């Protein structure tokens with residue numbers, strides 16, 4: 001080992017450098033810049049107001065504003081809605097498509113397609129389905145006895161409309177990760193349980209789920225981190241409305257920065273969301289490391 | 295026996311429901327892109343109709359859409375090439391350096407991919423504006439690399455880890471330096487990883503919308519932004535939207551159908567093997 | 568062809584020392600085998616010679632030149648790795664070409680060398696195949712071919728036969744021996760298999776826990792082991808070891824007694840703790856009445872065709888005897904045995920070193 005690893009230490013560092021440099025310039029630097037902006041009044045709508053240092057006032061403004069807190073709450077609400085459904089549905093579908101029956105590999109493949117579709121296209125096709133008066137979704141649901149639902153025009157339903165589109169796109173992700181984990185489980189505990197005569201439910205809750213737990217935890221963290229990025233679908237479906245019913249953090253930042261041109265406030269909000277994400281990412285890596293140790 | 299049969303029927307019935315729910319939107323994109331406008335929302339939906347290519351025709355008759363696809367291609371290929379070069383070098387280093395902090399470096403690089411893009415859109419906008427890069431493909435190539443480099447590093451590290459060190463030692467004994475060994479021995483053996491990383495980078499860039507919307511105007515606009523522009527509150531041109539959507543989703547579908555076994559590794563960034 | 572010299576060569580991994588000052592002279596054209604149990608530092612030593620591990624202390628020279636800080640590629644060595652390390656993405660021919668490229672030969676010479684080597688090793692048919700399309704024995708031969716085309720000064724082998732089945736192992740072993748006779752290149756060969764060492768080596772180097780226990784020809788290490796470790800490691804079944812004491816010109820052990828053979832006179836002192844070593848083949852069945860006869864219980868009998876192994880109990884001692892098959896007896900019987908006094912070895916129990924010299 002030693003020769004390759006030791007003699008070339010310097011070359012390895014040279015290999016590593018460009019990536020570190022690029023990532024620093026394209027990620028860390030803009031983040032620091034966002035930090036810098038967040039302490040300025042940077043109001044593009046008021047061209048002649050100097051961009052002065054304003055201390056914590058941008059932070060004070062967003063943390064004191066009900067709009068920002070509302071956006072934060074909405075983000076977590078949407079996260080809770082999508083994650084819980086994706087977890088249950090994803091595991092359920094994984095149990096179906098990992099049965100050793102003809103056609104299952106094809107089904108697994110087909111079900112992965114939604115993940116690879118551009119989120120903006122996902123938004124558009126669900127807009128097509130939800131479209132007031134015309135969309136097919138209410139038509140399909142009428143067969144199941146539902147009344148017409150004002151998906152994107154009602155404050156009660158709009159968040160669900162967004163959640164459903166996200167659930168459609170990302171349940172396959174939980175399915176795929178769970179299926180991979182299920183297929184790598186050792187068959188022996190199952191055979192033992194079968195001989196001992198345990199019920200299926202018992203086997204699932206006491207044998208399968210505990211073994212899946214680390215994978216499910218990882219998958220949920222990745223989804224939670226992604227929930228902070230959700231943007232395109234909302235942009236297409238509701239643009240944060242009706243009212244502010246679907247204004248999540250990313251929409252809030254967008255509107256502050258590009259609708260009201262208050263970039264300082266937008267940057268302050270960005271920074272708050274960065275802090276939350278850092279916490280999530282740290283927890284995710286901790287959970288990964290714990291799995292690797294155990 | 296009968297118990298098994300009943301069970302299997304139940305499994306297939308559930309599968310059918312799942313497939314119908316998950317495939318319907320995709321079916322709608324495909325069918326609506328060739329449906330004549332008058333029957334676009336007809337109920338019950340027409341399953342059998344004479345397909346029309348008028349939407350595709352409209353789409354391409356409008357010259358810029360070809361240009362937007364070109365823009366998407368240039369940006370996606372550019373970012374893929376850039377990220378692959380830089381990312382696989384870094385991945386090789388991380389895979390070969392024995393240092394207790396190397397894990398932290400790898401995690402730091404990976405975490406760069408996890409930050410919400412919206413949080414850096416404002417600084418990007420200002421930085422690119424002052425650099426005169428707004429509305430150029432270069433701006434998007436740079437931005438997309440922030441997501442693509444970490445992905446490449448993480449994926450390629452896994453592939454490099456699997457190349458036996460003995461092969462590199464054999465080359466060292468045979469008279470090759472590190473660069474030649476990397477080029478002739480290690481890289482060819484990690485070629486599947488390069489292919490997978492390339493596809494992920496390409497599709498991410500091809501599909502991206504937020505930055506493309508914020509950082510481009512009429513010149514460097516990409517296909518996703520262009521499709522969105524057919525949506526306006528007064529006259530939604532569903533036929534064109536669906537035709538454009540279909541074109542945009544082709545690379546992703548091809549990827550899923552050809553290399554789905556790598557999807558798990560790519561999407562979960564190695565947390566599920 | 569080059570001579571290799573190791574002077575007090577040491578290897579440390581961090582604070583842990585795994586090779587403790589190895590001294591070794593390998594002559595030009597000599598076939599030297601590093602033999603020892605797993606983990607004793609054979610591979611590490613070989614890799615230091617190859618340049619794949621740094622030397623932590625001492626001096627290593629190849630062809631008279633100190634190479635401690637010379638890169639592997641400049642040492643004129645070729646190595647056959649334990650798992651062959653064939654480049655999986657190249658055909659057999661490409662593998663060999665790749666090994667030749669740094670030599671910058673002209674095309675005709677490259678082709679000639681590859682064809683010659685392929686002919687010697689019988690690889691002609693396989694040149695266009697990839698490693699995955701080869702059997703274990705074929706891969707092994709390609710690995711040797713790849714090392715041979717470079718006409719190195721030194722061949723290094725790390726357990727080259729360990730991945731082959733028993734039959735193939737014998738055959739390839741024989742081929743390696745022939746190749747060495749033909750090419751005359753210096754060889755350093757690592758194995759834990761004593762049969763390989765005994766059949767191939769001009770000189771065997773027996774290692775244990777990072778120390779060299781003994782260096783000698785196969786015959787020397789078999790007939791004149793310098794320590795109890797070498798004595799028990801070489802030979803199959805292992806040499807019997809009996810702990811005894813020197814008492815009044817006799818070797819006395821619990822329930823066991825024999826006169827001290829004349830050749831050890833003056834080499835032992837009264838009351839010294841010694842270990843008697845005797846190979847199974849040197850234990851004979853004798854009549855109960857003959858002098859020196861000892862009574863032994865037969866516990867297990869293993870029939871091997873020509874001969875049989877008897878597991879014997881003499882007082883508290885367990886011994887193995889190898890007797891002609893027709894002299895074997897049922898377990899549970901009592902027989903009489905005698906040791907061939909001319910063939911016993913004597914070791915100092917405390918130091919483990921031989922008393923025969």
Ligand SMILES: Nc1ncnc2c1ncn2[C@@H]1O[C@H](COP(=O)(O)OP(=O)(O)O)[C@@H](O)[C@H]1O
Nearest residue numbers: 001580585603604605606607608609610611612
């Ligand atoms: N890279 C390493 N770091 C620490 N210890 C090592 C390393 N490589 C080998 N060792 C130790 O050195 C000793 C000798 O190893 P090795 O030369 O491979 O033995 P052998 O080839 O005789 O089986 C072993 O105890 C092994 O654990």
Ligand SMILES: [Mg+2]
Nearest residue numbers: 606609610726
């Ligand atoms: Mg070894």
